[in-house]
Amino acid sequence: MAKAGVTDSQTRLKIFRAASDIFEEKGYEGARMQEIADKAGINKALLHYYFRSKDQLFMAVFQVLLKKMFEKIMTIFAADITFKEKIRLFLGQHIDFLSKNPKLPIFLLNEISKNPSIATGLKETLQYGEMRDLLYMKHAKELRGYGIKKSDMPQLMVTVVSMSVFPYAAREMIAIMMPQMLDNKRFKTFMEERKEFASDFILNSLKHRKK
Amino acid sequence: MAKAGVTDSQTRLKIFRAASDIFEEKGYEGARMQEIADKAGINKALLHYYFRSKDQLFMAVFQVLLKKMFEKIMTIFAADITFKEKIRLFLGQHIDFLSKNPKLPIFLLNEISKNPSIATGLKETLQYGEMRDLLYMKHAKELRGYGIKKSDMPQLMVTVVSMSVFPYAAREMIAIMMPQMLDNKRFKTFMEERKEFASDFILNSLKHRKK
DNA sequence: CATATTTTTGACCTATTGGTTAATTCATTT
DNA sequence: AAATGAATTAACCAATAGGTCAAAAATATG
Numbered sequence: 001m002a003k004a005g006v007t008d009s010q011t012r013l014k015i016f017r018a019a020s021d022i023f024e025e026k027g028y029e030g031a032r033m034q035e036i037a038d039k040a041g042i043n044k045a046l047l048h049y050y051f052r053s054k055d056q057l058f059m060a061v062f063q064v065l066l067k068k069m070f071e072k073i074m075t076i077f078a079a080d081i082t083f084k085e086k087i088r089l090f091l092g093q094h095i096d097f098l099s100k101n102p103k104l105p106i107f108l109l110n111e112i113s114k115n116p117s118i119a120t121g122l123k124e125t126l127q128y129g130e131m132r133d134l135l136y137m138k139h140a141k142e143l144r145g146y147g148i149k150k151s152d153m154p155q156l157m158v159t160v161v162s163m164s165v166f167p168y169a170a171r172e173m174i175a176i177m178m179p180q181m182l183d184n185k186r187f188k189t190f191m192e193e194r195k196e197f198a199s200d201f202i203l204n205s206l207k208h209r210k211k
Numbered sequence: 212m213a214k215a216g217v218t219d220s221q222t223r224l225k226i227f228r229a230a231s232d233i234f235e236e237k238g239y240e241g242a243r244m245q246e247i248a249d250k251a252g253i254n255k256a257l258l259h260y261y262f263r264s265k266d267q268l269f270m271a272v273f274q275v276l277l278k279k280m281f282e283k284i285m286t287i288f289a290a291d292i293t294f295k296e297k298i299r300l301f302l303g304q305h306i307d308f309l310s311k312n313p314k315l316p317i318f319l320l321n322e323i324s325k326n327p328s329i330a331t332g333l334k335e336t337l338q339y340g341e342m343r344d345l346l347y348m349k350h351a352k353e354l355r356g357y358g359i360k361k362s363d364m365p366q367l368m369v370t371v372v373s374m375s376v377f378p379y380a381a382r383e384m385i386a387i388m389m390p391q392m393l394d395n396k397r398f399k400t401f402m403e404e405r406k407e408f409a410s411d412f413i414l415n416s417l418k419h420r421k422k
Numbered sequence: 423c424a425t426a427t428t429t430t431t432g433a434c435c436t437a438t439t440g441g442t443t444a445a446t447t448c449a450t451t452t
Numbered sequence: 453a454a455a456t457g458a459a460t461t462a463a464c465c466a467a468t469a470g471g472t473c474a475a476a477a478a479t480a481t482g
Contacts, residue, residue, distance in 0.1 A: 011429080027325065029240035033470060043431050048471060070387075103324075110321040112383045113314075114241065123387050131388055154389055154401065155408045162377035167369055169380060172323045176281075176334050177342055178365055190365065197366045205416035222459080244440060254461050259441060261459095 012050050014040045019051075020061050024107045028058050028114075059118065066108055066122055072097050073161070077131065083139040087160065088199045094164040095191050105169040132157065147209040163198040167191060223261050225251045230262075231272050235318045239269050239325075270329065277319055277333055283308050284372070288342065294350040298371065299410045305375040306402050316380040343368065358420040374409040378402060 008016070018040035022031045033054055037044040051057035076090045098105065112119050132153050136143060148156060167174065167190070175181040181190065219227070229251035233242045244265055248255040262268035287301045309316065323330050343364050347354060359367060378385065378401070386392040392401065 009429090027238070027240065027321070029238065030325065032468090034468095044470090045432080045472080046430060049429075052471095054470065106321055106324045109381055109384055110238070110317055112387075113317045113380070114238065116383045116386075119383070119387055123390070126388065152408070154392075155405060157388075158378055158381075158385060159374065159409070159412065162373045162381070163370065165381070166373035166377045169324070170320055170369075170373070170376070172327045172330070173320055174369060175327075176323075176330055177337065177368075179334070181365075194366060197363070198370070200421075201370065201416045204419055204421075205412045208415055208419040210411075210415075220459090243438090245438095255440090256442080256462080257460060263441095265440065 009050075011040075011042065011046065015042065015047060015050055015057075016061065019057050020065065023058060023061050024065070024103050027107065028054075028111060031058075033057075062111060062118055063121060065104060066112075066119065068101075069104060069108060070122065070126070074131065077135055083142045084203060086139075087202050088195075090160065091164055091195045091199050095195050098164060098168050099188065099191060102168050102171070105165045109169055146206040148206070160202060163194070163202070167194065220261075222251075222253065222257065226253065226258060226261055226268075227272065230268050231276065234269060234272050235276070235314050238318065239265075239322060242269075244268075273322060273329055274332060276315060277323075277330065279312075280315060280319060281333065281337070285342065288346055294353045295414060297350075298413050299406075301371065302375055302406050302410050306406050309375060309379050310399065310402060313379050313382070316376045320380055357417040359417070371413060374405070374413070378405065 015036070019031075019036045022036045022039060026032075031054075033047055034044055036057075037047050040047075047057065051060060072094065073090075076093055077086065079086060079089060081089065133150075135157075136150050136153050171181060171187065180186045226247070230242075230247045233247045233250060237243075242265075244258055245255055247268075248258050251258075258268065262271060283305065284301075287304055288297065290297060290300060292300065344361075346368075347361050347364050382392060382398065391397045
């Protein structure tokens, strides 16, 4: 029995976890309700008892995973440290986060690309512009010192985020040219090294920017 | 009638083009043979007459698109200019290329991620390591001048490629935080500016690298 | 303990999907 | 123009997919 009407039942949780795994691995179109039911160890009809349809089950999963990703990024960017420190903190923590959720980037990127409307919920939650402006205001002096104008922020932020996200999303593509990347240990090492490489790379570039 | 057994018939081409569009837009799982037939203006049975199965049709399309992407990158990297010039050339030309094929990155990234085996063909064609080593040999002096060791090449190359590819693959995700990116004109401008921003960013970082 | 409520199941339904087939149309050759 | 082979079609097929339903278990309630 649900304790307060919001508490997830054990079964509901089992379903949700199985669905997360399957959707993340195969995407919305590739996922099968039967497979999710099997993985959750329950009947397929029970899936529809807890979540009416594939769409609704998917949306429940997607919202949580998308939020998980964004909250991680936002939390780090909101920290009360210098921008310089923030870059290192971001690459360190975000790569740690992604190494625990390596399939998350390509899943989110693909699903939202194939059907942008599924993100409207989060889009409304985040007052847009907020992040970029907040970040610039917070570090205005430091950033101006680097020759970064407010209008440069989108370019800079996309660059920073791509440093951690892209290698996970593109791992198999990268492996075409560098097969050693197929080895989990090697890839892990590559990403560990990337924390420092990318941090240095970005800060180096900023430090010596021509204004 | 086929002129030499290799020449594509008009119908075959129509099918191939329609299939490219649909697959690129919806992915393998999301694509429907009927929709491809409709777009090609032919009967569904004719699809199977020219390409036996969905798998084979997909593979034909995928191979061409993957090759298209790789050849573009390889050609630029193979140019006989300094590494510095190469960075600018790459970002200029590759962004031009992707602006004509904006859905290509997420399509390739997702399909290969969901089913890595589909790329084995290309993987065998490219002698792996070749590119990275060739590139380093060609610019050994210049790169050492920047403090780039051979072992840094993977990090550097992933960084450079992500500069152009990531914004296209992540456009809808970026738009969650920066809704102006939904506007095609704005996004186009963003990517035009990115040619210079990214080039400067990379070269700046390299120029002042601590060795 | 009996009754009401919730959870779980197996069996079933319908629509969709990739794929096949046999017949027809079209073009080429002699 | 008859014959031959390739291109094209409509109709069909079997498997799979998401989804439903009524009955059975399990659990809570008075």
